[in-house]
Amino acid sequence: MATGFYSHPDCLRHDNGQWHPECPARLQAIEDQLIASRIDSLIEREEAPLAEExxxxxxxxQAxxxxxxxxxPEQGRSELDPDTSMCPESYRAALRAAGAAIAATDAVIEGRYDNAFCSVRPPGHHAEPARAxxxxxxxxxxxxxxxxLEVHGLQRVAIVDFDVHHGNGTEAAFSGDSRVLMCSFFQHPFYPFSGADNHASNMVNVPLPARTKGMQVREVVDMMWLPRLEEFKPQMxxxxxxFDAHREDxxxxxxxxxxxxxxxxxxxxxxxxxxAQGRIVSCLEGGYNLSALGRSVVAHLRALAEI
Known part of the structure; x- marks a missing residue:
């Protein structure tokens, strides 16, 4: 079996404006590096479907x-907050991003792929149950x-978040849910200024200071994440x-x-x-230096696919 790679052209049509770092060029940079690294032919491409409500x-x-x-908006952009906006194609792009994650989950659980990566935007881990x-x-x-959990009937899943920003939305969705273990590190104090004070037993949040380098992060993973993951025994x-914790970002x-x-x-x-029978689904979040993003995704994919 191989590693699935889920994306869709609709994800390029979500436009935050020329000034915005979360831009369509992010996905194009990933594609360029896949070709340059010659691993493009070693992954299995899939088009992301639309998620349902x-x-x-x-x-x-529902609100x-x-x-x-x-x-x-019918045209132009609609501002949801100073950082987050929508264009006429944004809702459809967001349905593709969620749909990719769902389709990848189905494929991995059904055994069609060992694991999968979703090269999608908009990202998701800051979205709370009732707030973008x-x-x-x-x-x-x-x-x-x-x-x-609810469609396939798994009893334990783990979420690992290595974005430089705390995944406040994911924490809000699962804090206190014994079926889910979330492991993360993030720069602190930093946007969204959360994560350091949550003591829910299923949250392994590790705030790190600015200028933390790879060896310190590896120690966090080894000493704090891995023992909890081993104890939890996730089924997926x-x-x-x-990839915005990269030194070039x-x-x-x-x-x-x-x-x-x-x-x-x-x-x-x-x-x-x-x-977990090898089952992993990975979804793109941050990463805004285009060269570093593309190279880092290739490194991530090589490790997923063991190539």
């Missing part, structure tokens, strides 16, 4: 879903995790794969490089192999 409603309130639909924020409209990873692992101030993402991914894969 019932899929979104496993995480989000939130209706609000996002209502704010979709931080470039995110719907929480793709949370929706996929709930799908695995979901990854919020943000000026959206934040951490110091990871491609080898660190490959190492983290290899640790996740080893846990999945021991406890």
């Amino acid at each position: 019932t899929d979104l409603a496993r995480v989000h309130t 939130h879903i209706d609000y996002i639909k209502s704010r979709t 924020m931080g470039f995110c409209l719907f929480n793709n990873v949370a929706i996929a995790a709930r799908h695995a 692992i979901f990854v919020s794969a943000g 000026d959206m934040a101030n951490m110091g990871l490089v491609e080898d660190d993402y490959a190492w983290i991914t290899a640790q996740i894969r080893a846990v999945a192999r021991r406890h």
Whole structure:
């Protein structure tokens, strides 16, 4: 079996404006690096379907879903907050992003792929059940995790979030849910200024100072994430794969490089192999330096596919 790669042209049509770092060029940079690295032919491409409202409603309130639909402009852009906006194609792009995560979950659980990566936008991990924020409209990873639990009947899933920003939306969706273990590190204090004070037993949040480099992050993974994951024995692992902790990414101030993402991914894969039949679904979150993003995704994919 191979690694699935889910995306869709609709995800390129979500336009936040020329000034915005969360731009269509992010997905194009990933495509360029896939070709340059010569791994494009070693992954299996799939077109993301559209998520249904019932899929979104496993995480989000109906009021939130209706609000996002209502704010979709006929032309121009609609501002949801100073960071988050919508254009006429944004709602459909968001349905593709969530749909990719769901379809990848189905394919991996059914055994068609060992694991999968969703190259999609808008990202998702800041979207709370009743609020869009931080470039995110719907929480793709949370929706996929709930799908695995409630549609496929899994009893334990883990969510690993290595974006430089805390996944407040994912935490809001699952805090206190014993079926879900969330492991994350993030720069702190930093946007969205959350995560350091939640003591829910299923949250392994590790705030790190600016200028933290890869060796310190590897120690966090080894000492704090892996023992909890081993104890939890997840039946599937979901990854919020943000690459903005890279040292070349000026959206934040951490110091990871491609080898660190490959190492983290290899640790996740080893846990999945021991406890989850190898099942992993990873979804793109942040990463705004285009070159670093493309190279880091390739490193992540190489580790997922073991190539």
